[in-house]
Amino acid sequence: MRKHVSRTLIGVAAVSALLLTGCSGGGGGADSGKPNLPKGDEVSTKVDPSLKKLLPEDIQKKGSIDIAVDIPFPPLSAYDANNREIGFDPELGRLLGQKLGVDVVLSKQAFDSVIPSMQAKKHDIIMSGMNDTPEREQTITYVDYTHGGFAILVKPGNPKKITGQSALCGKTVSVQKSTIQGELLRATKCSGAPVTVMELPTDLDALTALRAGKSDAYSADAVVADYVAATTDDGKAYEIVRDPENPAGFNPVYSGIGVLKSNTQLVDAMQKTLQALIDDGSYQKVLERNHMEAYSVKTAEVNQGGKTQ
Numbered sequence: 001m002r003k004h005v006s007r008t009l010i011g012v013a014a015v016s017a018l019l020l021t022g023c024s025g026g027g028g029g030a031d032s033g034k035p036n037l038p039k040g041d042e043v044s045t046k047v048d049p050s051l052k053k054l055l056p057e058d059i060q061k062k063g064s065i066d067i068a069v070d071i072p073f074p075p076l077s078a079y080d081a082n083n084r085e086i087g088f089d090p091e092l093g094r095l096l097g098q099k100l101g102v103d104v105v106l107s108k109q110a111f112d113s114v115i116p117s118m119q120a121k122k123h124d125i126i127m128s129g130m131n132d133t134p135e136r137e138q139t140i141t142y143v144d145y146t147h148g149g150f151a152i153l154v155k156p157g158n159p160k161k162i163t164g165q166s167a168l169c170g171k172t173v174s175v176q177k178s179t180i181q182g183e184l185l186r187a188t189k190c191s192g193a194p195v196t197v198m199e200l201p202t203d204l205d206a207l208t209a210l211r212a213g214k215s216d217a218y219s220a221d222a223v224v225a226d227y228v229a230a231t232t233d234d235g236k237a238y239e240i241v242r243d244p245e246n247p248a249g250f251n252p253v254y255s256g257i258g259v260l261k262s263n264t265q266l267v268d269a270m271q272k273t274l275q276a277l278i279d280d281g282s283y284q285k286v287l288e289r290n291h292m293e294a295y296s297v298k299t300a301e302v303n304q305g306g307k308t309q
Helices: 012-019 057-062 088-100 112-117 180-186 205-211 222-235 264-280 283-289
Strands: 063-068 103-107 140-152 172-176 198-200 216-222 240-243 251-258
Touching: 057 063, 063 088, 063 112, 063 264, 063 283, 088 112, 088 283, 103 240, 112 251, 140 180, 140 205, 140 222, 172 205, 180 198, 180 216, 180 251, 198 205, 198 216, 205 251, 216 222, 222 240, 251 264
Parallel strands: 063 103, 172 198, 172 216
Antiparallel strands: 140 216, 140 240, 140 251
């Protein structure tokens, strides 16, 4: 979801350390208890009272929207040195709240539990770079906010000579549990031995497996793989394998804001609010701030994953 990386976001090593101390939720990290609004050089927008009226009554009454975010997953999400949630998802989430005129509560949630947690009413929406797939659409409605594929990381020098997805046949690839990459890799057409998919609890675990030689490659959303390759050990820890025919990554898919399928009123509010952020230019600025502009969408559409796969 981006081509190049600056130091706007903290590096992977710092993310790993902050993971041990990062807050598990609550509207603004070090500023917990205060309204969770954009601050510093973060992108800001103006409130639109007409959009707030679209929200379900329970959210209007409590005056806040609870967002589940898998942290860390840079550049989509991370903690800064003050335990403030940063990255595309937290920053876009704050913009949604600001446009709607409600507070935002960002809750750290393991990726493989975000849907059950929302079903249990522990949060209102999911913003975790979640791919929009037909299977997930059986439970979740997506307001799609990015479009991109996955990329492959290998060790420096590419000792296994991996040149693309088909070259992963007979190899072991580490991925984060419950991500679409595992499904896509298992579906790889191989004339001989299939791809062995090593699913691990966190994205950091999957990266560590590659670095330790337990896997031959690592796969994640292109935006994440690109970030890791560019920032870890000054770009010397990994090499990225790209799809020469698609700069946005192998098997591009939509990702978006997840809302319970039954909550049609909230889906409508999220779609119209995201469209308002696209129209006023703040959505594009958040993408650019996080170097994800190659993965933008032009309009806020719903459930495009089910239409294109």
